Amino acid sequence: MIYQKTELGQRAMKDRHAVEITRAQRSALILLDGQRSTASVLDATLSLGVSREDIDRLAELGLIATMPGSASADMPRGDAQLTDFASSTLAARHGPMDLPVAPNNEEERVRRYKKAYPLATQITATLGLRGFKLNLAVESAQGFDGLIELLPKIRAAVGDERVQPLRDALEGR
Template sequence: MILVKTPAGHQALKDRSVPMTPRQRSAFILFDGKRTVDEVLANGMGIVREDIDHMVALGLLEPAEGSAPAEVAKPVTPAAPAAGASGRSKQQRYKDAYPIAIQLTGGLGLMGFRLNLQVEGATSYEDLLALAPKIRAAVGAEKAAALDKALND
């Protein structure tokens, strides 16, 4: 299946209105109407089929004209996530926590530049969990509460 960016997808790419990890954003750019979903997945960006299905569900991507839509068109519901009491998988916790961590460290200005770079380099739940104490120390426990909730609930 070949996917293309929707008008909403082009807008999200310009104004970054939809939070995406750097890997998701790089893969999103590859959907140009020429590459298949399998080619993008095989490109080594570190994304999975669920990431692509999520972009389709958000209306950022759609099947190219003449491409069969049945393969990706519906959002994915995780079967039995290996997670804590909330039932969210580690991948979902990462997806929820990453934009919060970026916002918190980005708001620190030059003082938090290195911490922001570390957050941008975090590629997994475990990476963000390891950075959480540094973020909490930099922004304070009250502001970090949303990050803690995204990582732990």
């Protein structure tokens, strides 16, 4: 789908306090210009944490409206019900991702986290400004489970080949 700003959306851009929206929603609003598809806006703002729900919220608030004749042609291939854009984009581009299984032993979880954390920060640090929020998310990840949650987003940002050493560390290899 292709969205464009409504008159209210234009005013919200000029007067930041006209409508209460999140930083992620504002980033999406800036890019929803009637030219870019929803998928391309979500792809461009993935590292900022913009989700499909943010765009839906902008539409609910009346800040954006669909362009005439723009169908859902840009919906990610695969399960159209996926709401996490990173997951749906991954499924379309790379196939589904089986996440590493957490070990039952807390000592092993800590060992894997200590091995994986430096790899995750190193990988996301190479993304520059595009990966700044993702890098911050890695730095604030809460242990093994936090890194597991971020693995699909890191994969979306860098691809299968570059994420493999991180995946191996989380799997205990």
